[in-house]
Amino acid sequence: xxxxxxxxxxxxxxxxxxxxxxxxxxxxxxxxxxxxxxxxxxxxxxxxxxxxxxxxxxxxxxxxxxxxxxxxxxxxxxxxxxxxxxxxxxxxxxxxxxxxxxxxxxxxxxxxxxxxxxxxxxxxxxxxxxxxxxxxxxxxxxxxxxxxxxxxxxxxxxxxxxxxxxxxxxxxxxxxxxxxxxxx
Numbered sequence: 001x002x003x004x005x006x007x008x009x010x011x012x013x014x015x016x017x018x019x020x021x022x023x024x025x026x027x028x029x030x031x032x033x034x035x036x037x038x039x040x041x042x043x044x045x046x047x048x049x050x051x052x053x054x055x056x057x058x059x060x061x062x063x064x065x066x067x068x069x070x071x072x073x074x075x076x077x078x079x080x081x082x083x084x085x086x087x088x089x090x091x092x093x094x095x096x097x098x099x100x101x102x103x104x105x106x107x108x109x110x111x112x113x114x115x116x117x118x119x120x121x122x123x124x125x126x127x128x129x130x131x132x133x134x135x136x137x138x139x140x141x142x143x144x145x146x147x148x149x150x151x152x153x154x155x156x157x158x159x160x161x162x163x164x165x166x167x168x169x170x171x172x173x174x175x176x177x178x179x180x181x182x183x184x
Contacts, residue, residue, distance in 0.1 A: 014062060028076070035053070035077070036050060039081070039085065137161070
């Protein structure tokens with residue numbers, strides 16, 4: 001269609017014109033990639049972030065209020081940054097979830113089968129966490145909480161420790177992993 005004015009394109013999209021959506025996507029593709037690089041999205045996640053941004057662009061174009069005297073570019077930039085920061089936060093917390101194979105490589109007593117967590121396949125991360133955990137109890141809590149997905153209450157009964165102790169150990173494990181992430 002070749003439209004260049006965001007307001008025209010958005011009006012057509014809200015009116016149901018799919019060709020206008022393609023014009024908007026083409027116009028904003030470079031902007032999206034720039035934002036992906038500006039917020040330092042890991043290379044392995046960039047395509048996923050791009051797809052999220054494309055969907056967000058479509059959603060934003062559907063709900064954008066032309067009557068508000070705001071530019072669509074600033075509106076989209078704001079919600080895109082928020083979405084990216086939210087997704088990056090989820091990525092950082094997911095790095096704490098460790099696979100059974102990785103834990104077994106440094107914990108001989110581990111006999112876990114219910115693995116639903118994973119971590120970046122990096123032996124450096126594993127050895128870093130191992131070096132920072134200074135007790136057998138911390139290793140057991142790591143196994144029970146992250147791999148067996150047991151609650152604080154269940155772990156406290158198994159290890160005969162207070163729930164607060166379990167909570168503190170899990171907090172410490174997360175802090176160690178985030179410390180490593182922040183150093184990069």
